[in-house]
Amino acid sequence: MTGRRPPHGPQAPRKPSTELIDHPYRPPGGFESPQPAVYKASTVFFPDTTALRNRQWKDKSGYTYGLHGTPTTFTLEERIATLEGGTDCLLVGSGLAAIALVNASLLKGGDEVLLPANVYGPSRELAEHELAQWGITHRLYDPMDVAAFEAMLSPATKLVWVEAPGSVTMEFPDLAGLLRTCRARGITTALDNTWGAGLAFCGFDLDGQGLGADIVMQALTKYPSGGGDVLMGSLVTRDRALHLRLKMTHMRLGLHVAGNDTELVLRSLPTLPLRYAEQDRSARVLAQWLAARPEVAEVRHPALPGAPGHAQWASLCTQAAGLFSITFAAGITPARGRAFVDALRRFRIGYSWGGPVSLAVPYELKPRAGLPQGGHLVRLAIGLEDTEDLRADLEQALAVLAG
Numbered sequence: 328m329t330g331r332r333p334p335h336g337p338q339a340p341r342k343p344s345t346e347l348i349d350h351p352y353r354p355p356g357g358f359e360s361p362q363p364a365v366y367k368a369s370t371v372f373f374p375d376t377t378a379l380r381n382r383q384w385k386d387k388s389g390y391t392y393g394l395h396g397t398p399t400t401f402t403l404e405e406r407i408a409t410l411e412g413g414t415d416c417l418l419v420g421s422g423l424a425a426i427a428l429v430n431a432s433l434l435k436g437g438d439e440v441l442l443p444a445n446v447y448g449p450s451r452e453l454a455e456h457e458l459a460q461w462g463i464t465h466r467l468y469d470p471m472d473v474a475a476f477e478a479m480l481s482p483a484t485k486l487v488w489v490e491a492p493g494s495v496t497m498e499f500p501d502l503a504g505l506l507r508t509c510r511a512r513g514i515t516t517a518l519d520n521t522w523g524a525g526l527a528f529c530g531f532d533l534d535g536q537g538l539g540a541d542i543v544m545q546a547l548t549k550y551p552s553g554g555g556d557v558l559m560g561s562l563v564t565r566d567r568a569l570h571l572r573l574k575m576t577h578m579r580l581g582l583h584v585a586g587n588d589t590e591l592v593l594r595s596l597p598t599l600p601l602r603y604a605e606q607d608r609s610a611r612v613l614a615q616w617l618a619a620r621p622e623v624a625e626v627r628h629p630a631l632p633g634a635p636g637h638a639q640w641a642s643l644c645t646q647a648a649g650l651f652s653i654t655f656a657a658g659i660t661p662a663r664g665r666a667f668v669d670a671l672r673r674f675r676i677g678y679s680w681g682g683p684v685s686l687a688v689p690y691e692l693k694p695r696a697g698l699p700q701g702g703h704l705v706r707l708a709i710g711l712e713d714t715e716d717l718r719a720d721l722e723q724a725l726a727v728l729a730g
């Protein structure tokens with residue numbers, strides 16, 4: 328009868344305030360089920376003072392404090408590290424926080440960071456505001472021109488961010504060319520791999536010879552969560568020293584993720600490849616249908632021949648995220664583009680992607696260095712609804728646009 332407390336004797340004084348906390352019952356060990364348990368902690372108990380004095384939080388050999396990990400967060404870290412093809416993983420409360428952690432950990436006053444001109448917008452804003460305030464400069468490079476990128480590198484360049492494709496304008500760069508150029512000069516590289524989700528290509532090994540980024544970041548918010556209900560970011564590395572440098576900053580900034588959110592991502596991970604493949608299939612059907620419509624000038628989906636960087640995509644990937652942008656035929660104003668989005672019924676208006684619900688967002692892009700096109704477009708993120716229902720929704724909204 329392990330773990331069973333002896334019954335109260337008739338005279339035993341009841342001490343509910345203690346007994347509700349320090350109850351002698353212990354559930355039996357040996358419990359296993361498909362999903363790992365949700366552990367939540369700030370305090371973690373040490374068995375004795377020796378264990379307290381010998382606490383070790385830099386690896387996963389033990390537990391010290393909730394901020395430094397629980398069995399639940401260790402489990403997700405290990406699975407994401409494996410997904411990305413790396414060895415170590417750090418989790419933070421959003422994809423943007425993961426980007427900020429890399430910058431805060433690796434850059435100091437006087438350094439320069441290079442960002443692709445089509446970079447995830449809030450990453451550019453972080454560079455324009457906080458990084459500038461800390462004396463860190465940034466420049467935007469044209470991700471489609473490796474030679475021009477190479478000419479921008481200088482001894483002050485300490486970090487280069489790469490992204491494939493740009494998540495609004497969808498140009499797929501020569502990732503291997505960009506990363507090879509940085510590696511030849513010993514410049515640290517970080518890949519925003521949210522679009523690829525660890526499935527479309529391996530961010531650490533583009534060529535089968537280990538050519539890749541030093542840090543692979545992902546907004547787990549998107550595909551790995553898959554529910555549109557969790558915010559989380561990951562940083563995966565293959566180099567232990569680089570991991571520890573990021574981890575020290577992670578600890579000193581007090582970053583962490585909550586057990587319940589971690590559980591939601593763990594629960595979604597087994598279906599990640601299925602969801603990614605299905606959204607890819609459905610998105611390509613819709614992208615091809617839209618490409619044939621007279622109202623649409625251009626469909627920017629890297630798997631479509633003629634899309635910017637299609638050859639680069641084809642040389643690296645067979646899969647793609649269920650994400651693409653459309654531009655409109657001449658004469659269709661931004662206001663009519665917005666009317667098209669407002670007319671959609673099954674597509675909802677909202678940011679993010681990788682969830683069950685299809686989403687549409689209109690953008691009006693200012694021309695900027697390395698991205699001279701500018702103009703207005705609508706980005707569509709394909710969810711898990713029936714493809715034919717989505718096509719019919721697009722058709723009725725295009726009719727509104729025409730009328």
Ligand SMILES: *Cc1c(COP(=O)(O)O)cnc(C)c1O
Nearest residue numbers: 421422423447494521546548559
């Ligand atoms: C969403 C996204 C991010 C940021 O993720 P959040 O969890 O929303 O902060 C970063 N990069 C890309 C490409 C994204 O799509």
